[in-house]
Amino acid sequence: MAREIIVVPHIHFDPTWRRCFDRRAHFNDVCVRSYVEVEEICFDAWLRLADRGHTFSEGQVAILRAYLARNPQRRDELRRHAASGNLNVMMAGETVQDSTLPTAEGLVRNFLVAWPFYHDLVGDDHPALKLAWLEDAFGNSPNYPQVLKGVGCEVACHTSYRRCPEDVWVGIDGTMIDCYDHYPVAAVGGFEKQPPCDHCRGHGCATCGGSGLTLCARFDIEAVRAAILAAVAREGDWCAVWIGTEEILPDPRIGELMERMRADLPAGTILRFGNQVDIYRLNQTKIAATRATRDPAQPTIDLNPAMPGCYVSRIRTKQRTRAVSYLLCRAEAALAQASWASGTAQAPPADLARAWQLTTFNQFHDAITGTHIDSAYTELMDMLDEAERIAQGHLPAASVVPPVDDFRPVGPGTIALGALQVTYDLAGITAITRDGIDVFGPPPRMVSHRRPMRIGELGLEADFGDAWGKRIEDFGGVVANLSTVLLGAYHDAVEAAPGAIRWRGTYRGGDPKVARLAWTVTARASSDGQRIDFSVSVDWDTASRRLRVLVPVAAQDDVATYEVPFGSIARGWDASKLSYSQWNGDQREFPALHWVRKDIDARRGVALLNRGLPCNRWLPGRLELSLLRSPEWAFCSVEPVTYEFWDIDGQRDTGRHQFDYSLWPFVSPLGTGDLVRAGYAYNDATLTPPFAIAGDVVVTAWKPAEDGRGWILRVQDAGGVGTALTLDFARSRRVTRCDLLERAQGSEVDGARWHGSIHRHGIMTLRIA
Numbered sequence: 052m053a054r055e056i057i058v059v060p061h062i063h064f065d066p067t068w069r070r071c072f073d074r075r076a077h078f079n080d081v082c083v084r085s086y087v088e089v090e091e092i093c094f095d096a097w098l099r100l101a102d103r104g105h106t107f108s109e110g111q112v113a114i115l116r117a118y119l120a121r122n123p124q125r126r127d128e129l130r131r132h133a134a135s136g137n138l139n140v141m142m143a144g145e146t147v148q149d150s151t152l153p154t155a156e157g158l159v160r161n162f163l164v165a166w167p168f169y170h171d172l173v174g175d176d177h178p179a180l181k182l183a184w185l186e187d188a189f190g191n192s193p194n195y196p197q198v199l200k201g202v203g204c205e206v207a208c209h210t211s212y213r214r215c216p217e218d219v220w221v222g223i224d225g226t227m228i229d230c231y232d233h234y235p236v237a238a239v240g241g242f243e244k245q246p247p248c249d250h251c252r253g254h255g256c257a258t259c260g261g262s263g264l265t266l267c268a269r270f271d272i273e274a275v276r277a278a279i280l281a282a283v284a285r286e287g288d289w290c291a292v293w294i295g296t297e298e299i300l301p302d303p304r305i306g307e308l309m310e311r312m313r314a315d316l317p318a319g320t321i322l323r324f325g326n327q328v329d330i331y332r333l334n335q336t337k338i339a340a341t342r343a344t345r346d347p348a349q350p351t352i353d354l355n356p357a358m359p360g361c362y363v364s365r366i367r368t369k370q371r372t373r374a375v376s377y378l379l380c381r382a383e384a385a386l387a388q389a390s391w392a393s394g395t396a397q398a399p400p401a402d403l404a405r406a407w408q409l410t411t412f413n414q415f416h417d418a419i420t421g422t423h424i425d426s427a428y429t430e431l432m433d434m435l436d437e438a439e440r441i442a443q444g445h446l447p448a449a450s451v452v453p454p455v456d457d458f459r460p461v462g463p464g465t466i467a468l469g470a471l472q473v474t475y476d477l478a479g480i481t482a483i484t485r486d487g488i489d490v491f492g493p494p495p496r497m498v499s500h501r502r503p504m505r506i507g508e509l510g511l512e513a514d515f516g517d518a519w520g521k522r523i524e525d526f527g528g529v530v531a532n533l534s535t536v537l538l539g540a541y542h543d544a545v546e547a548a549p550g551a552i553r554w555r556g557t558y559r560g561g562d563p564k565v566a567r568l569a570w571t572v573t574a575r576a577s578s579d580g581q582r583i584d585f586s587v588s589v590d591w592d593t594a595s596r597r598l599r600v601l602v603p604v605a606a607q608d609d610v611a612t613y614e615v616p617f618g619s620i621a622r623g624w625d626a627s628k629l630s631y632s633q634w635n636g637d638q639r640e641f642p643a644l645h646w647v648r649k650d651i652d653a654r655r656g657v658a659l660l661n662r663g664l665p666c667n668r669w670l671p672g673r674l675e676l677s678l679l680r681s682p683e684w685a686f687c688s689v690e691p692v693t694y695e696f697w698d699i700d701g702q703r704d705t706g707r708h709q710f711d712y713s714l715w716p717f718v719s720p721l722g723t724g725d726l727v728r729a730g731y732a733y734n735d736a737t738l739t740p741p742f743a744i745a746g747d748v749v750v751t752a753w754k755p756a757e758d759g760r761g762w763i764l765r766v767q768d769a770g771g772v773g774t775a776l777t778l779d780f781a782r783s784r785r786v787t788r789c790d791l792l793e794r795a796q797g798s799e800v801d802g803a804r805w806h807g808s809i810h811r812h813g814i815m816t817l818r819i820a
Contacts, residue, residue, distance in 0.1 A: 469580025
């Protein structure tokens, strides 16, 4: 029988999803109030109870900042409750990230841009800042433990959907962070949403007091009582009662119930409110025992895929968030170059912090994933527009001159694209050779009586589901998907120009789910002649369909390598893991940062690079890259039993789209570091500091230090095996190793040359002055 019962109420706040963040949504003469408004009501309701011991927890700075902007008089009250432990402010950063989809540097900036707010509100030593808050994220990157440790966290909390199966989470670099997800708990919750006022349809009236809401959702107090009794009955010294909710207001009846129940509990039983820090402290002995025997050389199993439809839904959320992140990195690098040349270090301009806030907000797990209403999508794109304008303001004006090609109709033939010989016909590319070597093999046939698949051919297939995932399995199976339409059959023209070839097509097959589908695919040599760079424009109006790039490869084994933020990982095809369930969907699609590679043998293989297109899959015999999907089902973006607000048709992604990806067939060994650097270059993310760098690394940040005292260099071990690192400044500089929040982690070293080493998949941050 448990002797101590910790009642932990927690409201899971979403800054975007079924509402906008800080604007009202309008559809069908209904007004849905913003999350800022709803969450303000929740904060205020808790503060009325806080002095009675009711606890509260939140870590997303975007939410806390918005509340204090509307209620600045509450700042000292929040500080007081944080000091007492009634309020836990966990380390979530600007928002809880989907850590598989943003850029590597974007994951760091989520915490860096939030840190000044944490410092001001609760101070650096607030115990809850040791808790990395991951609740409800649709995926956790395999090198995220290193990032979390790098911002000062000790424990990862609430890995979701693919929960960490151990009491520690070991990243691919060997970093080990505690995981508090396995503790004795009796859970109860209420996930009703506060509907628009029935009288005014959300617009505001006397009945709702102008709030536009009907505050009707409440806890089931009898269910809370049952959970407390279940906790008491459990064996062990303690048990938590987790009371989870999303929009239900903090309820005074919970404290009143606890007061009544204390008299009836077994003698010596403690029943009290607690918080996230209490759960971690009570669980530390158990976690420490696991940590003491855990081999850091063996990473935890991959916690992906999770909600794989998110890797494609509303594809611009992925494309633009990554592109703006890299634009900001280039803007910072330009500022660092200028101040370095002047000899005077300066802090970054304040507007860059604003731009990073907006960008990392878009990395939230219901933002970059595309799982939100149309009005929220518009708000998110507006945020990225503002961040982009800020970044552009710190960069020299770019004069991009698109290539002017003299395309002319051609028949089947062969064209030289750099070092590659490309054979083609009207349907697409039939063969690619490098030095006479073919790594793609005989083109496969989907069925015996149809022509072979082309290399890089677009495929249209059925995709019945919602923004989170596909819910009906492929007819005929994934490998031999009988719903696939090979779109090369609908090409109207093939045209060639010096160093380029393109196909134009329009779908005319009669699929009633396809109102409009037209495309142009252009292939040209990369600047170094090693790859084929594809540019694809698509005019898309479909329902329950998906568009993929299909790349046959002469290999039949199960494993390919995927780049992830700050590293890479081998992932395999396994038909036994296919699932189309709501919470554990798995079609063996995985998120990739810039590339997926398939090695055929020790020398030959194929790499597929992308710009903002994370959804990749290796099947024995082919690589697949998803471009678009058009889900129709609402799933939990609309819950009519609570209220109807069908502002979701935009999840079909109707309109014109532009995609860029690159195919790299290699016939001599391709180093992982070279591929990593090529991926950054392909995404316009190459940063070149004004001093020599020797080592198998890629620079992810070159920027002014946040405090203005020097410059920050961040590099990543690119090869995945560890590397020596040497910096040659040509004159004496002071170098200090830092954590990801730019706090010193060692002694300052003076000299014109600096030497160090980085462990496998390691991240190194240096302050240079």
